[in-house]
Amino acid sequence: MVPTKEYYSRVAEDTATRKLRLIAALSSCSSRLLARNLIYGPKLPSWPFPLQLVVEVIRYTMSWGYEKYTDDDLGTIDIVAMVRKMREYQLAAEADISSTCDMGQFDLLIEGESLLACPDHIFSDLYKADAAASQSVAPRSIVGEIIVSHEAAEALIERGGDRNKLVSLAPVVDGETVLIHFHGGAYIQGSPATIRTMVAKIAQSTGLRVIVPDYRLAPESPFPAQLHDGYLIWKKLMDSGFEPGNVFISGDSSGGNLALALLLLLKKVGSPMPRGAVLLSPSTCLSKVCNSHIENEKYDYLKKIPISSPLNSYRLFVAPGKPLSAFTSDILENPLISPIFGDFTDCPPMLVQVGDKELLYDDACELARIFDNQDDSALQGASSRNQKADSQFKLEVYKDMPHVFQALPVAKEASEAIASIGNWVRKHINVDNDDDGGDSNMT
Numbered sequence: 188m189v190p191t192k193e194y195y196s197r198v199a200e201d202t203a204t205r206k207l208r209l210i211a212a213l214s215s216c217s218s219r220l221l222a223r224n225l226i227y228g229p230k231l232p233s234w235p236f237p238l239q240l241v242v243e244v245i246r247y248t249m250s251w252g253y254e255k256y257t258d259d260d261l262g263t264i265d266i267v268a269m270v271r272k273m274r275e276y277q278l279a280a281e282a283d284i285s286s287t288c289d290m291g292q293f294d295l296l297i298e299g300e301s302l303l304a305c306p307d308h309i310f311s312d313l314y315k316a317d318a319a320a321s322q323s324v325a326p327r328s329i330v331g332e333i334i335v336s337h338e339a340a341e342a343l344i345e346r347g348g349d350r351n352k353l354v355s356l357a358p359v360v361d362g363e364t365v366l367i368h369f370h371g372g373a374y375i376q377g378s379p380a381t382i383r384t385m386v387a388k389i390a391q392s393t394g395l396r397v398i399v400p401d402y403r404l405a406p407e408s409p410f411p412a413q414l415h416d417g418y419l420i421w422k423k424l425m426d427s428g429f430e431p432g433n434v435f436i437s438g439d440s441s442g443g444n445l446a447l448a449l450l451l452l453l454k455k456v457g458s459p460m461p462r463g464a465v466l467l468s469p470s471t472c473l474s475k476v477c478n479s480h481i482e483n484e485k486y487d488y489l490k491k492i493p494i495s496s497p498l499n500s501y502r503l504f505v506a507p508g509k510p511l512s513a514f515t516s517d518i519l520e521n522p523l524i525s526p527i528f529g530d531f532t533d534c535p536p537m538l539v540q541v542g543d544k545e546l547l548y549d550d551a552c553e554l555a556r557i558f559d560n561q562d563d564s565a566l567q568g569a570s571s572r573n574q575k576a577d578s579q580f581k582l583e584v585y586k587d588m589p590h591v592f593q594a595l596p597v598a599k600e601a602s603e604a605i606a607s608i609g610n611w612v613r614k615h616i617n618v619d620n621d622d623d624g625g626d627s628n629m630t
Contacts, residue, residue, distance in 0.1 A: 291354025443469025
């Protein structure tokens with residue numbers, strides 16, 4: 188399939204320009220970091236220099252000075268143009284994963300009775316727009332990537348699967364299990380390409396095909412457009428022959444928020460649930476400032492733009508271009524925006540991974556307390572990873588790790604975490620296989 192859709196334009200920056208930008212960032216950050224380490228030592232003794240440098244470079248690319256803007260500037264700034272400029276400066280390149288995985292693009296046209304049947308009133312305007320577009324010469328579509336390891340692809344073919352289906356949203360073989368992963372980026376940036384290397388490793392670890400949708404972004408498409416797209420991907424898989432119990436969902440950062448919101452939506456509309464959910468540094472609560480949002484800012488690469496700024500990512504997601512007064516608590520406490528306020532009774536098992544030096548550490552811990560009221564001091568495990576687990580919920584806390592460290596290959600804990608994802612997914616596939624004789628993708 189020819190990659191012509193929007194997300195490719197977001198990452199198809201001139202290679203020379205990207206390299207110059209990266210060189211400038213590395214030069215500035217490495218000299219500053221060397222000087223600081225010489226005088227004060229590293230921020231954390233456990234961080235090797237390459238990890239320190241990666242964190243500093245990411246922080247450098249996120250330093251825009253947008254915190255200076257207030258509601259008084261709403262009439263003079265172009266919010267959409269400013270956010271698009273931020274996207275242009277993403278340093279992630281289109282990674283080549285061909286040595287370990289096969290990859291292809293899908294293009295889901297939003298048409299037909301099933302995909303145009305509105306499941307909930309919050310989507311009514313979006314569904315009306317899709318219905319109108321479906322009658323035009325250019326129906327809306329959702330694009331994305333499907334990644335599968337070479338070994339898993341060959342195993343599916345050996346079981347009688349069609350190689351052409353490896354990049355489709357239909358089962359390659361009967362009983363196939365797949366994973367949907369929602370990328371992060373605070374709902375305002377990011378794409379399947381920016382997390383491709385991490386997703387390839389997850390595909391290798393789990394042995395599953397991983398479907399990564401390029402859902403719509405704010406501020407051009409605020410809430411609930413992202414959840415709308417996530418639901419449509421789920422619905423398409425169900426229409427294409429997947430059983431709900433043969434689908435895992437996952438997400439990193441805001442993608443974790445989206446995965447949780449999708450679970451709550453499926454419960455609300457009476458849909459069967461997926462097999463399980465894997466959440467990497469999920470954002471779970473938009474309604475308050477947690478302690479880790481303040482205490483860990485000196486370690487993490489995430490930079491919080493204050494709520495007083497119209498460029499704050501939460502405001503861009505929920506109410507772009509509107510004054511702070513529109514950003515009310517009843518909106519922020521909507522479980523589909525802040526899943527921490529949701530009822531997860533009867534939801535599937537979850538694995539949550541988080542670093543204890545990231546801004547969203549408390550977001551993960553608050554989610555854990557819904558499932559387990561034990562004090563954090565009860566956490567036990569290896570020196571780099573603490574765990575809190577019961578049959579439905581497992582929290583893994585990785586010592587000294589920043590936000591979505593699984594995407595940082597210079598962190599040795601990244602490999603440990605991704606291996607843990609594979610073990611957890613296989614365990615939950617095999618639990619049901621033992622009970623009902625179903626097939627696993629794993630060989």
